[in-house]
Structures are given as structure tokens and as C-alpha cells.
Amino acid sequence: MEVDGPALFNPRLNISVPRERFPEIGLLGMLFTDLEKVIRRLRTLRLTDVELSLLSAIVLFCTDREGLAPNVALETVETDLSLALKCQLILSHGDGTVAFAKAVEVLTELRRLATLYLDDILNSQVIIESGDGGVR
Numbered sequence: 035m036e037v038d039g040p041a042l043f044n045p046r047l048n049i050s051v052p053r054e055r056f057p058e059i060g061l062l063g064m065l066f067t068d069l070e071k072v073i074r075r076l077r078t079l080r081l082t083d084v085e086l087s088l089l090s091a092i093v094l095f096c097t098d099r100e101g102l103a104p105n106v107a108l109e110t111v112e113t114d115l116s117l118a119l120k121c122q123l124i125l126s127h128g129d130g131t132v133a134f135a136k137a138v139e140v141l142t143e144l145r146r147l148a149t150l151y152l153d154d155i156l157n158s159q160v161i162i163e164s165g166d167g168g169v170r
Contacts, residue, residue, distance in 0.1 A: 037070045061158060065151050072143055079136055082126055088119040089137060093144050100149070 036043040041052040056063030081089065092115045097108050119137065124130030 035069075035073060037073050042066055042070060061151065061154055065147070065155070068147050068150075072140060072147070075136075075140055075143070079133060079140070080127075081137070082122070085119060085122050085126065085137075088115055088122060089141065091115050092119065092141060093148075096141075096145060098145070 036045065041050045043050045051059075051066060056067055059066075076086075079085075092112060095108060095112050095115060097105065097112050102108075120130055120134045122130075123133040123137065127133045
């Protein structure tokens with residue numbers, strides 16, 4: 035997702051959302067605003083594709099999600115991914131401990147956003163306007 039310029043733009047989906055429309059789209063507008071901040075923080079870390087992949091995997095395999103029963107295998111995967119990210123950051127950035135601490139801050143923010151918005155988004159109704167102005 036590209037955050038520079040007057041709109042958020044996803045080149046893969048060819049979707050552009052102007053920032054001035056964020057308040058109009060309610061919950062998604064608030065989510066986009068928060069995601070833009072996280073994206074900007076991630077950019078300052080200058081992570082490689084490998085590091086971004088590891089960070090994404092850690093988000094997916096986090097063990098502290100609500101309603102998730104304790105699972106030793108999942109905890110092991112999360113620990114291994116975290117260690118792999120730390121090692122990769124040391125290899126790529128020299129002082130991996132500082133970069134790792136900043137990456138953990140971003141992880142914490144991503145988890146906070148997931149907790150904050152996920153239930154509301156999953157339980158919201160979607161209204162689709164047809165090309166003739168009608169609503170389906």
C-alpha cells in the first residue's frame with residue numbers, strides 16, 4: 035500500500051481512497067488512518083522482504099489472541115520466528131537489538147489494531163451500491 039500523496043493506494047488491487055474521505059467511511063476510515071501510521075513506522079525501519087515476511091508470520095502466529103487456548107507448538111513457532119527475525123535484523127542492520135525493539139513496537143501496534151477493529155469489521159454490514167444508483 036502506498037501512503038504518500040493525497041490518497042492511500044493499493045497498486046495490486048488498483049484501489050485508491052482519498053484521505054479526505056476517511057471520515058465519511060466510518061470504521062474503515064479510522065482503520066486506514068491507523069494503518070497509515072503503522073506503514074510509515076515500518077518504512078522507517080527499512081526492513082528487507084525477508085524481515086517483513088518474518089514480521090508478518092509473527093503477527094499470524096501470535097499466541098496471545100483472545101479465545102486461543104494455550105498451545106505449546108504455536109508458542110514454539112512464534113519463538114522461532116522471533117529469533118529468526120532478530121538474527122536477520124542483526125545480519126542486515128548491524129545493531130539488531132535496536133531494530134528488533136522497534137519491530138516489536140510495530141508488532142504490538144498491529145496486534146492492538148487487530149483487537150480494536152476486527153470484531154467491529156467482521157460484524158458490520160456492507161452496503162453495495164449498484165451501477166444504477168440502487169442499493170443491494
